[in-house]
Amino acid sequence: MDIYNQIGELGVAGVTIPEEYGGAGLSYQDLCVVLSELAKSSVSYAVTLSVSTMSQSILAEFGNEEQKKKYLPALTSGEEIAAFALSESHSGSDAAALKTTAKKVEGGYILNGTKMWITSGGIAKTYIVMARTGEEGHKGISAFIVRDGAEGFSYGKKENKMGWKVSPTRELVFENCFVPEEDLLQTEGMGFKIALSALDRGRITIGSIAVGLAQRALDEAVKYALDRKQFNQAIFDFQGLQFMMTDMATEVECSRLLVEEAARNFDNGIKNQKVACMAKLKATDTAMKVTTDAVQVLGGVGYTSEYPVERFMRDAKVLQIVEGTNQIQKVVIGRCLKKEYAQ
Ligand SMILES: Cc1cc2nc3c(=O)[nH]c(=O)nc-3n(C[C@H](O)[C@H](O)[C@H](O)COP(=O)(O)OP(=O)(O)OC[C@H]3O[C@@H](n4cnc5c(N)ncnc54)[C@H](O)[C@@H]3O)c2cc1C
Incomplete structure (x- = not known):
């Protein structure tokens, strides 16, 4: 809790909540930046913040004035978690x-x-x-x-x-x-209806956590590969490994752009479920792939807890399961496609 309280002191425990209830009154695009940065160090803290913010959003959107005044301030300040x-x-x-x-x-x-x-x-x-x-x-x-x-x-x-x-x-x-x-x-x-509206937000925030996690795994892999030498050269310069890292970087960039697009849509009141589901699907599948590849780039040490990449790999897996499994995202994308093409 003491670390979470400090997240509150930084002013990011209620990023998207109106200022009159103690929030920062910012956008989902802003929240994505906060969650991505936090996820580079700890997906656990990022998820705690993401779920608490999602619950606050429910109170802010669907609560009456009394409920908002009663419950939001302790949450936006980071004193409490929802x-x-x-x-x-x-x-x-x-x-x-x-x-x-x-x-x-x-x-x-x-x-x-x-x-x-x-x-x-x-x-x-x-x-x-x-x-x-x-x-x-x-x-x-x-x-x-x-x-x-x-x-x-x-x-x-x-x-x-x-x-x-x-x-x-x-x-x-x-x-x-x-x-x-x-x-x-x-x-x-x-x-x-309230639960579904929360999950619309959750797709974006879980996507942004996945982007931050994948970015950090890529950073660790490239730094290690530039430093580590085998056969008298940096392992980064073996094309087999370098192409793995170029793929990792490309996937991370694709995911970031898709999540940004989903957040921008949300902020502008554009309901585009297809893009939001694609963002969650792509970003979390990327996080799983990139964290697994990061372990591979580091070789034996990547598999040990002396380096953080094995934790990244374990933390990535459940991102494909929460806030609607990735199969469910595909079910929704499929439904959107069918509707789109029928028209
Ligand atoms: C660490 C963690 C934190 C969580 N936090 C919360 C929380 O805060 N609040 C909360 O309410 N829940 C939470 N959950 C629950 C999470 O949302 C569910 O685990 C998730 O919705 C999947 O449900 P399930 O585990 O029952 O799997 P099931 O629904 O039984 O799915 C099992 C498998 O079947 C697949 N499947 C199911 N239906 C279909 C379909 N129609 N088409 C294709 N495939 C399908 C799934 O994709 C999955 O691969 C959390 C779960 C975990 C693991």
Whole structure:
């Protein structure tokens, strides 16, 4: 938390949130720069910031004045972290199948169910929780604000992961947890729309984290290759290896441009889901490829924790899974293509 608090002191804990709630009032293009730079050192911190900012954006866009004033300042200042709870054990990609219930009672709702894979679970203070208030499918889902410490709300299993070691991923357990009426976001049935709008942002921010990570892996690979000598010459000058690095650099540049385009669209209010999905897909696949190749360029030492590239490779993998797996990005791109060409 002390390091996260310092991110707040730098003024970047709520980059896109309006200044009146303590944010920096900047754009998604600006947020991408912040996340990319942070990801060059730590994807875990970048992801913590990205998810907290996404949850703040939900409050800023869908919250009423009272909710915004109550919850945003502690988040934009970096004193607290926010989390986004959609996934459950049986509903990941098929998020609309979620089973956590919110039963209407006098003065509020009673939540029951378990959320899984929640980034910052246990360290976040404010949770945006999707639960079912009505019929099956996406129309029966509502969004709630739940605070750490609420009666009937506890933390379950903490995942032991391949990467993102600093970012806790944890279950949230709701057992007859009372949530007051004033902590419902918008109206009943708006939850899935709110969740989808968050994921639109998540594609861009996860893409920018992937770009920063891939850039750092490329930097490490080139620096090492220029310095390391075998057969009396720098290994950079072996064409077989040099072409690998030219490919890495080209892919990183393509990814950066695509993510920038997606962020620019978002900032200008242009809804282009196809480009946003392409940006997430391309940037995260690139991060996986480039970090893996960076380990190869460094040879044996690349596989050890003395150099950071093995961590980069582990941290890259899950970027292809979160905020809509890369297969789901392809499903959406395919849908867009079909619509486009049918017209
Ligand atoms: C470290 C980490 C942090 C996370 N943080 C959060 C968080 O903060 N909040 C949150 O709500 N969730 C979070 N998640 C959950 C994450 O969003 C899900 O893991 C993701 O949506 C995939 O769901 P799943 O794991 O259930 O996989 P599944 O949906 O079961 O998918 C398994 C495989 O099937 C493929 N697949 C599924 N459907 C299709 C299809 N229609 N076409 C083609 N292929 C398909 C997938 O691409 C994948 O390869 C996190 C997960 C991890 C690992």
